[in-house]
Amino acid sequence: MKDQEKPLRIVLSGGGTGGHIYPALALAETIKQCSPDTKFLYIGSKRGLEKNIVPKFGYAFESLRIQGLKRSLSLDNIKTVYYLMTSIGKAKKMLKEFAPDVVIGTGGYVCAPVLYAAHLLNIPTIIHEQNSVAGVTNKLLSRFVDRICISFDDVRKDFAGQENKIVMTGNPRGQQVVTYLKEHPITSKSGVEVVIFGGSRGSEVINQAFVDAFDGLSDKPYHVTMISGAILYDDLLKALNGKKAKNITIVPYVDNMPELFAITDFVVCRSGATTLTELTALGLASLLIPSPYVTHNHQEANALSLVHQGAAEMILQKDLTGDAMVTVIDRYALDQTKRQKMAEEARKMGITNASNRIISIINDVL
Template identity: 35%
Template sequence: MAGWNFVVTGGGTGGHIYPALAIARGLKRRLPQAQVFYLGTAEGLEARLVPEEGLPFYAIKGAGLKRRLTLGNMRALLRAFQGLLAAYRLLGQLSPRVVVGTGGYVAGPVVLAAWLRRLPVLIHEQNAFPGLTNRWLARLAQVTALTFPEAARFLHSRGEVVVTGLPVREEILQVSREEARVHLGLGSEDRLLVSFGGSRGASSLNRAVKELVRHYSGRQGVYLCHATGEAHYASWIRELEAEGVRLAANIRIYPYFRRIADFLGAADLAICRAGAATLAELTCLGCPSILVPYPYATGRHQEYNARALAEQGAAVVIADSELTGARLLSEVERLLTVPEELLRMAQAAKAMGKPEALDLLVDLVIRLAGS
């Protein structure tokens, strides 16, 4: 299959970029002679991440649209048209067999250019409520791949719709629960709570977790590992000290988790936001969770993600506006005192997991290339 070229596109946030990079890596691993090119914007996070992966990167213009008529929207439309012309030209030069889009406004002009050139298109939607770009692009794609089956009802796809799941990091798939617990110094009967708000942290979670620290500090058989986010770490520790809260050995506080696979692999219960990548990792590991969706996520997609797990019995959902230390402690205590419930949640989460997601996506792309 020498000479096979592919183009992947997706940008703006890690939620769009990391799945695109995972698919690119999967294609290169399956087809070592293939060339995979990435189209993004010069301003997006992809401009830094993609070259670090060693992939050829081409920048085109693009801009997000607001949901009302503004002068900014007129400029965005002009940039999108310029991006369309550039993408059309680049696709002619690169001659890909398939174009893969994972969302973000840059995917719009690239996928539209692929449609104009009659190139096969696969798009991947990460969330239970699809983003605006993918809702539109699903009409042009031969294959629309979903992380959550619930997303299908929001799409008007003219092609094939397949639930593949979301590719997760290799270290998540390889982690051993037993080894992770030994690495963290946990006994077989110990219960581990892992809480985090993403790389930047979450103020509401940080506030609520203080109550868990007060309640469980020094309590035998229960461990709490919490990541505050780097920007919050120093001030959060100072606040605990000012409030006279003692951190016993069973309470471990970090700015962020360097090897989150170990923490999630060892966890009996996770407390976190409801980003698609996090939920894909939790379900692959079969980890029960208390989810606090980020309330300002575009289209409230984290709320839809969280509800998808809750409806299957894999998670408990607390709205950010309803999150207090007392409420969080009440839910944690309830689950820890009913191990049968935690076991049912773990089994439900595991049933939702798609550790084979990357292989399924690569299979679909290669099938399109062969067609």
């Protein structure tokens, strides 16, 4: 960071999902390592996950009431406009009191009033887009911010007219997981490890495909760790009806995914931006099953960015079966050459210094 007489003051904003929250926290972690005296304020929404997650990391937290527009005509949209206008005023007050040097938004509706208020106050602003399809909020804010950080080249088209602001940085989560593994190296590993999961809360569809695939996965010369999601764990065990296999372990949740990924050879998962950042940063071969229930189908677009480079395979959810899952897992778990080739292509796409790149941008806009 630039030498300053006073500690740098940074406002972070991002909310709704972990995909917006954790990149902001990963960036803050790296900035603190570089400049321990940096002061942070995180502005989130009253109803988002960030209100519970951020304080656990020790950062000051303020909240605004905000919600997204409905796609159909709705009285709720009148409330949305009202919340937006009042939140801009509240955000301006928060920013004046905290007096940040820079404001950084990582996506979600709450970023709109915070970043726009910073623009009105002539405070330098940066947004970060994690996906290969830009979120509505970031698209709207792109006209008002100083820099636009991206993780996928494909998203450039969504910021037409703002090309001079765009910088490819990658996702700070990638640098975080690589740094973690350097600090906590795995000293031993036995056999090929396959990990299947459907996100932090699990996926009923992926869990059912695993149930259908169980017999086909049993007694293979590789180990499978199935992460069901905490709320779906009992249902999964019930669906298996007592079936067990020596090479299959079923757990409800894993607190430290980087530690598990360190011994993993092949992954079956959704294609959220944070997950793909981890896979590419660590160079892991994967089968991606995009969730069709996300805005603008961005998970499929994310997955295709890897598929087109030979860095992953993809099965659409509508085509997912137990047999299809087993076929792809066998293809890579049983063939080291194919697996290593895919892993190398994934590694080529990984950016493992995203936070450092964003720090350079912060220095540039100050």
